[in-house]
Amino acid sequence: MTCEAPAGIDGKDGPSYVDSVTAASSSGRRRHGDRRGEGRKKTRAFVPVPETSAGSVAFEAYYKAQGIVPDAEWSDFMGFMRKPLPVVVRVxxxxxxxxxxxxxxxxxxxxxxxxxxPGGLAxxxxxxxxxxxxxECLxxxxxxxxxxxxxxASLLPALLMRPGPEDLVLDMAAAPGGKSLQILELMAAAGDGGHGLGGAIIANDGDAERAMELLxxxxxxxxxxGIAVTLGSAAKFPAVFAPPGANEASTSQSADRQVLxxxxxxxVPCSSDGTLRKAPGIMARWRPHQGSLLHKKQLTILRRGLHLLKKGGRLVYSTCSLNPIExxxxxxxxxxxxxxxxxxVEDEAVEELRxxxxxxxxxxxxxxxPDTQRPKRQKAPDDQPPASEVGSAGVGCTLYTSLEEVQVPKEALSGLCATMFPPSNPEVLSQLRKAVRLLPxxxxxxxxxxxxxxxxRHWDAQPLSNSTPLPVEAVAVPALAPEKATVQADQMPLGAVATLRWRARNDLNVYELLDAAIDPEAQSIASYYGIDLSDPTTMFKHIIT
Structure with missing residues (x-):
């Protein structure tokens, strides 16, 4: 190298730049993750999985059927998938x-x-x-x-998010923290040379060790x-309600204002088959149904994130998977x-990068x-994949283009759902072209x-007057059995129902109004949480918060 000031990245041509940068962090203390006395020296060699393995055969057959790559580019695609991933650094x-x-x-x-x-920093x-x-130097x-x-590829989500210096940001699955750090850097850079201290980021993760130690x-x-680390399920990340401000009247409406x-x-968590260049062992274990098993979880997390987003805000959904089901x-x-x-949206952020x-x-x-039935393994020669896993088309399963094509008993559809199939709504279908795919x-x-x-548009979680009609999105409250309630659905205050209309679009939520004078479970719940069940509006407020 012929680098001046510093003399080199790793010190081959003189004093290493790392000596001055890391002087404070190498004062004799054992670094996190290092083995006592010698540090981490082991490296993993890149060993691609044989092309004749069951995973490789199924992978190629499945993605050829999906058409993620034109036929003329297939050899280039698989050639890059079998090469080690380059190392990328961001200054x-x-x-x-x-x-x-x-x-x-x-x-x-x-x-x-x-x-x-941006800035030529990568x-x-x-x-x-x-x-x-x-x-070692890096x-x-x-x-x-x-x-x-x-x-x-993982640098892209934060860039497309375009965070501002005063923004409130949520990273729903933050560990190990690289993207959160990148977001903080972009927030600071957007502050016109300032430090971007007015904004804040909530870094959440569902794994206790990663959230409490690594993050x-x-x-x-x-x-x-402005950094907060939280431990919890991304699919159930709680809504936050701000107390009345100093210039606000102390009313129920101001107290219930949701912080968006x-x-x-x-x-989201995914099958990670886009990272085969970094972890080639994934190919040996790859099966078509893996993405389908994660679809519902991914959708629940995305819907929760959209619930928490403000009007005009930006949410970036990303996966390191190639599977369209994910x-x-x-x-x-x-x-x-x-x-x-x-x-x-497909705005200037994407076009600038292009x-x-x-x-x-x-x-x-x-x-x-694909169907979600895992094939039974059968004995086969070492150089041949099991016939039951490859099938006549090599995929190892049946591929459907619509739910109507499925000709199996209902009990066999436990892993399939309508949301996995291409949408029939042309407006939704046209928007999918605005998404971005990166190929190796x-x-x-x-x-x-x-x-x-x-x-x-966002529906504020505030009571409405009885004269205000409910929008189409409002959740209908079913009629309640007489033994379960004394307040019938048609007599319930409209505000109690309207309060639920935005966040109650989750299919996993089931709401039921109980009368404390009849149901002992309601009495136990009310006693534990200090809820006054004599006011249905108050009860619903406690349920959704």
Whole structure:
């Protein structure tokens, strides 16, 4: 290398830049994750799964049937899927010395600048060039937060979110924290040279160890006061209601005002088959039904995120999967569920990245749904996949284009649902082309899917007058059995029903009005939570909050 100030990334041509950057973090204390005395030295070699394995055969047959890649590009697609993923680093422009570090990467012939990343702060290095000294140097820079090691495709969601310096942001599945740190950097960069301290980010994760140990360890590197780490299910993330402000009257309406979010990142758990270049072992275990088993969970998380989004806000839904059941099908189902209150956007954020050199393809408008019956394994020669898993078409299962085609008993449809199939609504179908697909051969990256939502209307969770008609979206309250209630549905205050109309669109919620004078369960619940069941409106307020 012929790099000046600093003399090199890994010190081959002089004092290493890492010496000054990490001096404070290497003062003899054992770093998180290091083995006592020697640190982490083990590396995993990239070993692609044989093409004749059951997983490889089923993978190729399934995605050929889905048409995610034109036939003329199939060999390039599979060729890249069997190559190791390049290493990508993102320089942290909020740290002192970042300009020197950026110059060092730009001068190093092993690194190639990602032209489409704003500010030229991201660089890519071929996996074969990542020798021991360079790996150790990048690891130290990563731990000191002078840079972050993050694959190229995963940089996209935060960029499309476009967070502002004063935004309230929710990362619904934040661990290990790389995307949350990137969002904080973008919030600061959007503050015209300031530190972006007016905004805040809620980093949530459902895993206790990751939320309570890993996320705080990662996010404290940002030195940002507006960080909150929460532990909980993304599908059940609670709504937050603000107390009356200093200039607001102390009324029930002001007390019930829901705090809505400016930005939401919905990077859902997925089958991760787009990351085969990073984890080739996924191919050996790959089966067509894996994406279908996650579809309902992904849809529930997305719908919850849209519930919490404010009007005009942006929600980014992303997966590292190639499967349309986890991508376009989830997006289409959410658009149908919100019936015009949410829509996909394809704005200047995507076009700017395309003009800068990012190759991004449109979402799919049609796909096929596999059955969810796991095939029984049968003995087969070592060099041949089990016949029951490959089938005549190589997929190992039946593929359906519509729910009407399914000719099996209802008990066999436990894993299939209507939301997995392409939508029949032409308006919803046309919006799917606004989603973004990244294929490995286009940017030498992993496979990725991103869709950007915005909310066009939000129903405030506030009581309405009895003269106000309910909108179409309002949840109908069924008639209650006389032994279960003394207040009939037609006598219930309209405000109690209207309060439920936005968040009650979740199919998993079932509401039932109980009379404490009759039902002992209602008495027990009311006593425990201190609820006054004599007022139905108060009872509903407690239920939804």
């Amino acid at each position: 942290n422009a909020r740290r002192a010395g970042w300009e020197e570090l950026k110059a060092a990467f730009a001068a190093d012939p092993r690194f190639q600048q990602l032209a489409w990343y 660089f890519q290095c071929a996996s074969a060039s990542l020798d021991g000294p360079l790996r 690891g130290q820079l990563n731990r000191s937060y002078a840079l972050r090691m993050q694959e190229a 705080p360890l990662m996010l404290r590197k940002a030195h940002h006061p 979010l400016d930005r939401v990142l919905c990077d 991508c376009e099908a989830v997006v289409a189902a959410a658009l149908a569920a919100f019936r015009g209150d949410c829509e996909l 003009r800068a050199g990012l190759r991004a393809r449109a979402g799919l408008a049609s796909w096929k749904v 051969q286009d940017n030498d990256s992993s496979g990725f899917f991103v869709a950007v939502f915005t909310k066009t």
